[in-house]
């Protein structure tokens with residue numbers, strides 16, 4: 289029963305986010321920037337949009353306070369990773385249930401890429417227990 293539920297959830301995520309990267313990114317932004325976009329460096333909300341990075345998927349911002357440039361993914365588990373966000377969600381949700389081989393087949397990526405990502409995610413999740421996936425560095 290429990291595993292059916294988990295299976296259903298990840299199917300839903302797969303459907304929602306893998307098929308629609310914009311939806312995945314909007315979901316991510318809603319959570320990360322729930323109180324508005326702030327600078328991860330100094331905490332200021334005095335920031336402005338500066339276009340996009342990673343194939344125009346991820347928003348880039350600059351801070352008026354300290355001049356820091358950052359993106360939606362800065363200081364999160366997703367920074368400097370080039371897979372679609374929906375696929376990264378999928379890997380995180382399924383990495384304890386599916387083999388690297390299975391994930392790489394399902395997502396159509398090289399075994400090596402999935403293996404590396406999966407290890408990085410695991411390491412990150414073990415190190416950061418407080419809202420590890422979405423919140424980035426605690427700014428308080």
Ligand SMILES: [Zn+2]
Pocket residue numbers: 327328329330331332351352353354355356
């Ligand atoms: Zn700043």
